[in-house]
Amino acid sequence: MPEMRHIYCGEVTLRVALEGTGPLVIMVHGFPESWYSWRHQIAPIAAAGYQVAAIDVRGYGGSDKPEPVEAYTMEKIVGDLVGLKAALSPGATAILIGHDWGAPIVWNSAFTHPDLFHAVAGLSVPFTGAPARPFTEIFREKFTAKNLFFYQEYFQEPGKAEAELEPQLRRALTLFLCSIGGEAPDGAWPVKSADALLLDGLKLPEKLPPWLTEADLDFYTAEFTASGLRGPLNRYRNHEADFAWLSPLQGRKLEQPALYIGGTRDPASTLFGQITDPVAMMRHFAPNVEGHMLKGCGHWTQQERPDDVTRLLLDWLARLNANPTLPSSRT
Incomplete structure (x- = not known):
């Protein structure tokens, strides 16, 4: 260490x-x-x-x-x-x-x-x-105006994403990390409407990818349980x-x-x-x-x-x- x-x-x-x-x-x-x-x-x-x-x-x-x-x-x-x-x-x-x-x-x-x-x-x-x-103009033109979900649009309203993710941090972190890793199948990050929640349509993998262990998830979950998500999402x-x-x-x-x-x-x-x-x-x-x-x-x-x-x-x-x-x- x-x-x-x-x-x-x-x-x-x-x-x-x-x-x-x-x-x-x-x-x-x-x-x-x-x-x-x-x-x-x-x-x-x-x-x-x-x-x-x-x-x-x-x-x-x-x-x-x-x-x-x-x-x-x-x-x-x-x-x-x-x-x-x-x-x-x-x-x-x-x-x-x-x-x-x-x-x-x-x-x-x-x-x-x-x-x-x-x-x-x-x-x-x-x-x-x-x-x-x-960048807000760009993603609203490309996604929101077409009624397509974009995670950064979803993060804009303070408290909204926090309310969805913080009560289920370990599951949320697992879904987020695994859905855009290289081993994720096509469509793992689904196309969905602009009013969807972040985790809608995401599926837990049958097993974790080789680069992510339960110990890694333990660490990240403990960190975000202690810190919350407001600061990270404020970026x-x-x-x-x-x-x-x-x-x-x-x-x-x-x-x-x-x-x-x-x-x-x-x-x-x-x-x-x-x-x-x-x-x-x-x-x-x-x-x-x-x-x-x-x-x-x-x-x-x-x-x-x-x-x-x-x-x-x-x-x-x-x-x-x-x-x-x-x-x-x-x-």
């Missing part, structure tokens, strides 16, 4: 899993996850000569959980990473790695603070530059605020060396069908990106394919250390 510390980051205190010494690598999880989602990567990357800091994002686990929706804007969570870097590596820049919501968090941290974060890796969700529209309720913060940066590129790892069975890798080639798309916004698509991998990238992801990260970090200006054409 890594050392667990609580570190004040300027506005909130984050629980951080720390291991190793050397250049700082900050790992950021997504929903519904925790620092534990990086359990397979922490020790190998620390052993390669890095100080690994895998956080609980604000609202999760052992980190502070402010109540207001507006406490979970991208700007504030990026600020948490800025504060954590200042606390752990005041004299040097850091490397960022994120998955799911953690990917936009690290992309935008590097994008807005290139002086603090000299390289960045994102899993599952590609970088799309400064937004031209709030989804800030698309307009995020747009207002980032849209003035349209035209700017993310110039640092970047790594993208996606899965061919991950709907987030194609932004829910909006793009066909996430790596090619990213090169318009992050010219120094290299990309890897893991065949058959679903949404939970570093948990489903721990060996592949760890190998790709270690290889990238080694080349980054040898040559900070990685080539942009590697795929």
Whole structure:
């Protein structure tokens, strides 16, 4: 187990899993996850000569959980990473790695603070530059206006998803995790009307996938039983605020060396069908990106394919250390 510390980051205190010494690598999880989602990567990357800091994002686990929706804007969570870097590596820049919501968090941290974060890796969700529209407009046009359910629309009303999910956390987590993993059958995430509940139509698997154990579910269930879901879901309720913060940066590129790892069975890798080639798309916004698509991998990238992801990260970090200006054409 890594050392667990609580570190004040300027506005909130984050629980951080720390291991190793050397250049700082900050790992950021997504929903519904925790620092534990990086359990397979922490020790190998620390052993390669890095100080690994895998956080609980604000609202999760052992980190502070402010109540207001507006406490979970991208700007504030990026600020948490800025504060954590200042606390752990005041004299040097850091490397960022994120998955799911953690990917936009690290992309935008590097994008807005290139002086603090000299390289960045994102899993599952590609970088799309400064937004031209709030994401709420996009998913309402593509889904809600057509009377189709979209989970992020469902999450918009404070208390609604919490009321469905919190009384049945273990079942909800199992359904959510298993329905968009790489081994889930086609149709496991069903098409349904906009007024459906999140868990409607989802089916428990006969057995858990190989990457998810009962002990893993015990951990996640205990974490969310203690923390509740309001903080995690508040992240989804800030698309307009995020747009207002980032849209003035349209035209700017993310110039640092970047790594993208996606899965061919991950709907987030194609932004829910909006793009066909996430790596090619990213090169318009992050010219120094290299990309890897893991065949058959679903949404939970570093948990489903721990060996592949760890190998790709270690290889990238080694080349980054040898040559900070990685080539942009590697795929």
